[in-house]
Amino acid sequence: MVVLGIETTCDETAAAVVERPGEGPGKILSNVVLSQVNEHAVFGGVVPEIAARAHVEALDQVIAKAMADAGHTFDSIDGVAAAAGPGLIGGVIVGLTTAKAISLVSKKPLIAVNHLEAHALTARLTDGIAFPYCLFLASGGHTQVVAVRGPGDYVRLGTTVDDAIGEAFDKTAKLLGLGYPGGPQVEKEGARGNPMRFPLPRPMQGRPEPDFSLSGLKTALRLEAEKIAPLTDQDVSDLCASFQQAIVDVVFDRLRVGLKIFRERFGAPTALVAAGGVAANQAIRKVLHRLSFESGTVLVVPPADLCTDNGAMIAWAGAERLAHGLTDPLEIAPKARWALDDVAGAASRPSKGP
Numbered sequence: 066m067v068v069l070g071i072e073t074t075c076d077e078t079a080a081a082v083v084e085r086p087g088e089g090p091g092k093i094l095s096n097v098v099l100s101q102v103n104e105h106a107v108f109g110g111v112v113p114e115i116a117a118r119a120h121v122e123a124l125d126q127v128i129a130k131a132m133a134d135a136g137h138t139f140d141s142i143d144g145v146a147a148a149a150g151p152g153l154i155g156g157v158i159v160g161l162t163t164a165k166a167i168s169l170v171s172k173k174p175l176i177a178v179n180h181l182e183a184h185a186l187t188a189r190l191t192d193g194i195a196f197p198y199c200l201f202l203a204s205g206g207h208t209q210v211v212a213v214r215g216p217g218d219y220v221r222l223g224t225t226v227d228d229a230i231g232e233a234f235d236k237t238a239k240l241l242g243l244g245y246p247g248g249p250q251v252e253k254e255g256a257r258g259n260p261m262r263f264p265l266p267r268p269m270q271g272r273p274e275p276d277f278s279l280s281g282l283k284t285a286l287r288l289e290a291e292k293i294a295p296l297t298d299q300d301v302s303d304l305c306a307s308f309q310q311a312i313v314d315v316v317f318d319r320l321r322v323g324l325k326i327f328r329e330r331f332g333a334p335t336a337l338v339a340a341g342g343v344a345a346n347q348a349i350r351k352v353l354h355r356l357s358f359e360s361g362t363v364l365v366v367p368p369a370d371l372c373t374d375n376g377a378m379i380a381w382a383g384a385e386r387l388a389h390g391l392t393d394p395l396e397i398a399p400k401a402r403w404a405l406d407d408v409a410g411a412a413s414r415p416s417k418g419p
């Protein structure tokens with residue numbers, strides 16, 4: 066089964082062609098990602114209207130390249146998937162409408178994919194792991210601990226009550242005058258810093274539910290920075306290192322609780338899986354290794370370029386849904402908000418195709 070996937074929910078214009086050979090991992094036949102980072106960097110964050118316009122300008126060529134790289138035509142694929150949300154609605158409309166046009170003209174089924182579901186299923190594309198597994202999803206907009214039991218079968222065990230982890234990295238970078246996107250910048254600066262220098266809080270540590278709270282940490286960091294302003298390069302590095310260490314400690318504690326609750330409710334998970342842009346962070350990867358070792362759970366962390374937004378994850382989620390007969394009508398609406406536990410699965414929705 067070969068599916069084209071289109072991703073336009075944020076600031077990457079991406080398309081990919083992926084093959085799902087039945088059970089086991091998938092095969093990425095092409096994966097084209099055009100980042101708009103330079104267009105947004107001067108504003109210190111993603112500007113929705115600029116993002117939507119850039120998607121309109123680039124998407125046709127990105128799809129053409131993905132098809133050519135894969136050696137496929139619209140006639141030779143089995144379905145067209147697009148991220149239908151959650152995300153910046155202007156961009157989502159561009160990607161979903163394009164997928165609808167391809168579906169209509171080539172008479173191939175349309176699959177409207179939830180962007181978070183695509184992050185959640187990436188570990189099956191890369192490693193072919195079985196359900197159920199415990200997912201740690203940490204991106205710019207989301208921080209969640211989820212029991213992944215099947216396509217369209219997700220139970221959220223914990224989430225953030227305020228900022229997402231990626232958002233906290235981005236805000237920290239902005240506060241310290243570092244570039245956008247903030248996560249990689251904070252990681253890079255922090256590598257030269259002292260993680261013990263600033264006594265930052267570890268919010269929610271020890272709580273019985275695997276929830277996160279990060280706005281207090283961000284405020285504490287701002288207060289520490291204000292106390293010693295003007296900041297030297299070493300101050301910035303130490304603040305980054307201290308911030309990242311606080312996040313690492315919080316992730317360890319919160320996920321330990323998440324795994325415990327997973328076991329109580331669903332039995333042993335097949336794996337602990339990390340997804341979303343924050344999973345590209347090496348210090349976070351390291352602490353996930355420690356946790357998996359201590360808890361006797363296999364750890365699966367897809368390569369960094371499949372953790373950040375890409376078309377292959379959308380194509381794969383589309384292929385997984387298509388394999389279960391889960392297709393969508395052309396009238397399907399784009400969604401700015403769309404929780405993972407609201408994604409319909411095989412048990413809850415009959416197959417509908419164009």
Ligand code: KG4
Pocket residue numbers: 075203204205206207230231232234235246247248249252341342343344345346347372373374
């Ligand atoms: O999943 P993603 O590409 O986009 C969505 O938000 O859906 O995640 C982007 C987020 C940004 O907040 C970015 O700062 C963060 O992931 N990020 C990182 C790293 N690379 C990306 N955070 C920490 N360390 C990194 N190396």
Ligand code: ZN
Pocket residue numbers: 180184204341342373374
């Ligand atoms: Zn994402």
